[in-house]
Amino acid sequence: MPDVFDKQLSPFAQALTAGGLRPFCRPMAVRNGEAMDHGVRVVMAACNDYLGLAGDPRVIEASAKALDLYGTSCSGSRLVCGTLPLHEELEGRLAEFLGCQAAIVTTTGFQANLALAPLFGRGDIVFSDMANHASLFDAIRLGWADRRVYRHSDMGHLECQLATADVGAAKVIVTDGLFSVEGDLCRLPELAVLARRHGARLVVDGAHDIGLLGARGRGVAEHFGLPDAVDLYTGTFSKCFGSIGGVVAGPADIIAYLRYTARSAIFTASMPPAAVAAALAALDIIESEPERRTRVFGLAQRLAGQLRALGFDVGEAGTPIVPVHIGEAELCARLWQEIFHEGVFTQAVMAPAVPVGQAAIRLSLQATHTDDHLSRILDAFAAAGRRLGLIPGPAAAPTPRRPRVTGVSVR
Numbered sequence: 001m002p003d004v005f006d007k008q009l010s011p012f013a014q015a016l017t018a019g020g021l022r023p024f025c026r027p028m029a030v031r032n033g034e035a036m037d038h039g040v041r042v043v044m045a046a047c048n049d050y051l052g053l054a055g056d057p058r059v060i061e062a063s064a065k066a067l068d069l070y071g072t073s074c075s076g077s078r079l080v081c082g083t084l085p086l087h088e089e090l091e092g093r094l095a096e097f098l099g100c101q102a103a104i105v106t107t108t109g110f111q112a113n114l115a116l117a118p119l120f121g122r123g124d125i126v127f128s129d130m131a132n133h134a135s136l137f138d139a140i141r142l143g144w145a146d147r148r149v150y151r152h153s154d155m156g157h158l159e160c161q162l163a164t165a166d167v168g169a170a171k172v173i174v175t176d177g178l179f180s181v182e183g184d185l186c187r188l189p190e191l192a193v194l195a196r197r198h199g200a201r202l203v204v205d206g207a208h209d210i211g212l213l214g215a216r217g218r219g220v221a222e223h224f225g226l227p228d229a230v231d232l233y234t235g236t237f238s239k240c241f242g243s244i245g246g247v248v249a250g251p252a253d254i255i256a257y258l259r260y261t262a263r264s265a266i267f268t269a270s271m272p273p274a275a276v277a278a279a280l281a282a283l284d285i286i287e288s289e290p291e292r293r294t295r296v297f298g299l300a301q302r303l304a305g306q307l308r309a310l311g312f313d314v315g316e317a318g319t320p321i322v323p324v325h326i327g328e329a330e331l332c333a334r335l336w337q338e339i340f341h342e343g344v345f346t347q348a349v350m351a352p353a354v355p356v357g358q359a360a361i362r363l364s365l366q367a368t369h370t371d372d373h374l375s376r377i378l379d380a381f382a383a384a385g386r387r388l389g390l391i392p393g394p395a396a397a398p399t400p401r402r403p404r405v406t407g408v409s410v411r
């Protein structure tokens with residue numbers, strides 16, 4: 001008799017998730033570019049708080065005030081008792097910031113993307129970059145439209161798919177603005193041309209670029225000087241905004257439609273007051289402190305250059321996401337462990353987050369990282385990479401600041 005519980009993780013995944021030295025779901029206290037792991041302080045190089053606002057005293061104070069005023073939760077959906085004046089203030093501010101008519105905030109960025117589903121109707125066609133975030137793929141699955149996946153940033157492939165699609169179908173291209181693993185930007189100028197040529201709408205998930213890119217932090221469209229190229233934005237507050245929550249911004253009639261039809265916005269409790277207030281305070285800082293963007297880009301480019309000089313393949317993206325390409329998942333896990341032994345927490349990215357054979361160590365830099373953090377990250381990669389024979393140079397003995405960890409190793 002088949003049983004829906006007859007499922008289990010692969011032996012490799014079990015080893016990775018069960019051990020004391022596991023890269024995933026590790027309990028740690030994270031703050032300002034560092035983390036406490038089992039009593040040992042490590043450099044945090046995997047957190048998407050790019051501007052370092054999650055620990056900013058102004059953001060914390062605003063959040064604490066809202067907590068005091070409104071309590072911990074609205075305990076209801078936006079439609080019922082979950083809309084505070086704060087939610088509407090944040091929506092108004094974000095719409096203005098992104099140059100859109102209106103915005104709706106959701107409880108997470110994932111839900112902001114799922115909120116796109118009602119736009120993907122029967123007979124419509126959604127063209128999606130292969131490297132888009134899982135939540136965009138899930139939004140397409142929740143809708144009724146046909147899905148066409150084009151190779152990552154391959155404009156020729158996209159054009160071919162657009163050209164051969166039913167001319168009578170409503171079309172939409174969905175793309176991450178700044179891709180979350182490779183750290184590269186979408187090719188917005190070409191996407192905009194293709195969208196206009198084929199009568200397609202263009203939706204950009206600005207999860208990683210809103211707050212980070214462009215002189216005023218308004219994202220990829222500002223970066224490329226194309227304020228009118230994007231028809232609809234989605235975004236998150238869990239990265240540059242040091243909070244949690246999501247947003248969809250665009251034409252007023254479409255936002256009004258989504259407000260009453262998007263299941264991920266209706267059938268769920270609204271963004272908690274403290275998170276809304278934190279996002280509002282973060283937006284003030286995003287607008288007034290461009291030096292944070294300059295700092296984090298400078299750090300990332302310096303680190304990428306130094307890692308490249310050591311012999312690592314870090315790509316050419318030049319953004320605060322620095323991927324260190326490894327390939328095989330087991331090797332990636334071993335490198336992750338060695339780097340962690342050296343006192344640096346990184347993100348191991350493996351299938352299904354990336355295609356099999358394209359595992360990588362993903363680094364994300366923060367404006368609050370110090371120069372000392374940067375050299376500790378570099379030293380950790382040098383020591384670990386040499387020990388595993390990934391880069392040239394004499395293998396040094398492990399440093400004495402190894403985090404104290406117990407349990408099963410993935411080796």
Ligand SMILES: Cc1ncc(COP(=O)(O)O)c(C=O)c1O
Nearest residue numbers: 108109110133176180207236238
């Ligand atoms: C590109 C992209 N979109 C959406 C999300 C979802 O955002 P959140 O974590 O706020 O749910 C993420 C999160 O990792 C992301 O990287």
